[in-house]
Amino acid sequence: MILDRKRIVILGAGYGGLRALKKLQKMKPDAELFLIDKNDYHCETTSLHEVAAGTADAEEICYSLNLVIDRKRTTFIQDTVMRVDRKFKRVILKEHEPIAYDYLLISLGFEPEYFGIAGMDHYGLSISDIPSVTRIRAHIEGEFKKWTNDHRPEHLIIAVGGAGFTSFEFLGELTHRIPKLIERYQVDRQLVRVICIEPTSDALPMFNRHLAEYGAHKLSDRGVAFVIGRVSGIDGEQIYYKADNQEHTLRAGTFIWTGGVSGSSVVIESGFDQRRGRVMVTDDLSVADDATILIIGDCSAVIDPESGRPYPTTAQIAMQQADCAAYNLNAMLDGRPTKPFVFKFMGTVCSLGRDDAVGEIMGRDLKGRPASIMKKVIENRSLAKIGGVETMIKKGRFSLSK
Ligand SMILES: Cc1cc2nc3c(=O)[nH]c(=O)nc-3n(C[C@H](O)[C@H](O)[C@H](O)COP(=O)(O)OP(=O)(O)OC[C@H]3O[C@@H](n4cnc5c(N)ncnc54)[C@H](O)[C@@H]3O)c2cc1C
Known part of the structure; x- marks a missing residue:
């Protein structure tokens, strides 16, 4: 007799999703495992800024999902998730037929958040996945090339919106890449400008001021100029920002936005109770009104009991959540109690x-x-x-x- 086995579907093969799959495969649950991702590789998202700056190649920070997927236990579908049809418990995909689930783990990561800033979605570049960082790398190099043709100064101006973690990591790499571009395109060093625009003087807010200042000084020493201002728009020609109650403009050939991220738009499209694509999950990482759906990583929000605010979204928390989610999915299948997620910083x-x-x-x-x-x-x-x-x-x- 063929038993009707339950099905666990994991959306996203990033830090959260792939780690959870790896754990579940080891637990050997009596269930079908499905993994769905738009790519057939895992990307070390925490190194994307290196590809954007041009100090690493995309292949260096990616590896094939085949290295983790156990084909005897797991079916992999390469496709884009459009939304979750919660009523009929199925996942709607771009190319394939809908996939039914008994239990669902959502770990679809982040998307850039533009806060409605005019022109940002069209003209701003963002560090979010392999295609986006490959584009940034080619764009910066393309601007140096254009400069050799028309000598317009804006080609050699690179502006970055935001002075947080991603911004500093990118700027750090860029300061090592620029000397190579200067040499290749025979540019006068003085003409290249890297400008970081941030609304407050508090760069790197996740660190104490001593460390943040160390970081800012190091980047300044390598030629990064910090401007306190709030970016209000961008078009094909210039960036608009407000500083000292005045409107300013900056002509820059490259503008990279690192000012914010939200959880996946799939979460919004699927009608979850969310804020900026992040769902406040319960103690065991499930959704308040549906215990068969768990959400982890950048699509989830877990409150830090110390600060009363959600923990920052990081690969670190996504991986720890993955371990807890795998345990809980296995427990649910067996009818055992789930355990609460506790973050260890x-x-x-x-x-x-x-x-x-x-x-x-x-x-x-x-x-x-x-x-x-x-x-x-x-x-x-x-x-x-x-x-x-x-x-x-x-x-x-x-x-x-x-
Ligand atoms: C430049 C940079 C540096 C960082 N540095 C650090 C750091 O030092 N330490 C740290 O802890 N965190 C860091 N982070 C944050 C960290 O990368 C994220 O918090 C982490 O990637 C979140 O993991 P996740 O599993 O939620 O999503 P991800 O790891 O982003 O994985 C999401 C997966 O979902 C897939 N996907 C997305 N949408 C769809 C769709 N619609 N259909 C199908 N598949 C889809 C993607 O292909 C991807 O495989 C950094 C982030 C950036 C951008």
Whole structure:
């Protein structure tokens, strides 16, 4: 007799989704496992800024899903998720027929958030996935090339909106890439300008002021100019921002927006009770009105009991949630009680490019080379935890100068 097996469908093969799949495959639940992602590779999203700046190639930060998927247990569908049809418990895909689920794990990550700033969705570049960072890299290089034809100064001006984590990591890499572009296109160094526009003087808000200032000084020393202003619009010609109650404009060939992210628009399209694509999940990571749907990673919000505010969205929390979600899905199948998710903060390190970084690990401030070494340790650990030791050996960061 063929038993009617339950089906667990995982949406997204990022830090949360792929880690949860790996855990579930090990638990060998009596259920069909489905993984759906628009790509057939996993991307180390935390390294996207390197591809954007041109200091790493896309292949260096991606690996095939085949390294994790156990085909005997898991069916992989490469397609774009359009929405979740909660009424009929199925996932609507762009190319394939709808996929029914008994249990659903949503881990579709983030999208850039433009806060309605005029022209941003059209003219702003964002660091969000492989196509977007490949575009940034080509765009910056294209502007240097254009300069060799017409010598218009704006081609050599790169502006970045936002001075948070992603902005600093990108700027750190860019300051190492620019000398190479200067050499290749025979440009006078003085003509290249990198400008970071941020509404407040509080750069890197997740760190204490001592570390944040260290980061800002390091970038300033390498030629980044910081402007306090609020970006209000962008068109094909210039960026508009307000500073000191006055409107300003800046002509820049490249504008990269790092000012905010939201959870996946699939969450919004699917009618969940959400804010900026993030759903406030219950203790066991399920949705308040449907215990068969769990949401983790950047699409979820979990309140930090200390601050009373949601924890910042990070790969770190997504991976820890994945372990808890895999346990809970397995428990639900067996009719056992689920367990609450408890976040254990392990620290944060922000790269400033190559062998420089700032961070806080177990309550200790780190900066410079020690912080950079710790960053590589964290990256390698995440590669091993999801892709396995072989992937870590192939794709890991072992050089101190890169
Ligand atoms: C430049 C940068 C640096 C960062 N540095 C750090 C850091 O140092 N430490 C840290 O902890 N966090 C860092 N983060 C944040 C971290 O990358 C995210 O919090 C993390 O990726 C979230 O994991 P996730 O599983 O929710 O989503 P992701 O890892 O983003 O995975 C989402 C998956 O869903 C797939 N997907 C999305 N939409 C669809 C769709 N409609 N259909 C099908 N598939 C879809 C994507 O292809 C992807 O595989 C950084 C982020 C950036 C951009």
